[in-house]
Amino acid sequence: MDVIEVIKKRYSYRGPYQNTPVPREDLKKILEAGLAAPSGCNKQTTSLIAVDNPELVNSITKLIKKNGFSGQSAPAGICVLTQKIPAYDDKYFYMQDYSAAIENILLAVTALGYASCWIEGQVTEDSETQKQIANMLNIPAEYTVVAFLPIGIPKAEGRRPKYKAFSERAWVNAFGSAT
């Protein structure tokens, strides 16, 4: 699918998923898309764990639901990890790095006919949740769990958020100018 079409098609899906599993070859394509994102000074601070073991997916979903995520369990998901290391001097870009990786993942997910949602606040807002996910997936202390991205075929089309008008957010050669 054309990249600009996919970019416009992507949205945050919070509804129920079909039970259909996500084949490993699709998960691999999705992981590869994430790893192909740029990173500050090429430090490659982002790592990914695909989760398709139903017990693990359920346990993670339960944790993020407790923290207020309104979405439903998906058959699979991607756990996003970062290493909080500097790109140079005291400059850190790991947040930019994993965000670009997540956007790539969401686009690959959309292109392959699945839906997802960027769940970060419900993962990071208490360190206990992060610790529990790290324990479940055997994640060493140098890595921080920052997001979980459920993946599955949506049962129905979800609701799209309202976007501000183009002219309120994009201009040419000067703030507020259309020309």
Added chain:
Amino acid sequence: MDVIEVIKKRYSYRGPYQNTPVPREDLKKILEAGLAAPSGCNKQTTSLIAVDNPELVNSITKLIKKNGFSGQSAPAGICVLTQKIPAYDDKYFYMQDYSAAIENILLAVTALGYASCWIEGQVTEDSETQKQIANMLNIPAEYTVVAFLPIGIPKAEGRRPKYKAFSERAWVNAFGSAT
């Protein structure tokens, strides 16, 4: 072009650009791709200014070269702005928001046959540079300039960075596991 293909084709280009201008309709597509990125609680904290006035592009490029960017002047570019407002309570996601928008922009740029480079450190590392760009583009104080993305047709293929092996950064169901 297929989205996963574009994701893999994208890379940070630091070489010289052809003088060929970037048509406004392409800049518009690129801006739209950026604005279509997700944002924490849909706060849409990212705004964009396309720059194709040669004097402005040169002035901005001069500033970031002074700060160490090794790339060459392009015929156009996108200036990325953010509003540092909370998504909820004291939770801020503006950095994730603009990073996802930048990745969308870089993918649209690649799909349309241009090259670019995510220039952030050289823009944000001294507040004087940010202030000067803000003055040039008439940007109000509530917005912060966080990145500049040159856009143009590359004179030649640039060098791609080395990526770690897939197995060093992506796993299934547990850290370090391939199955």
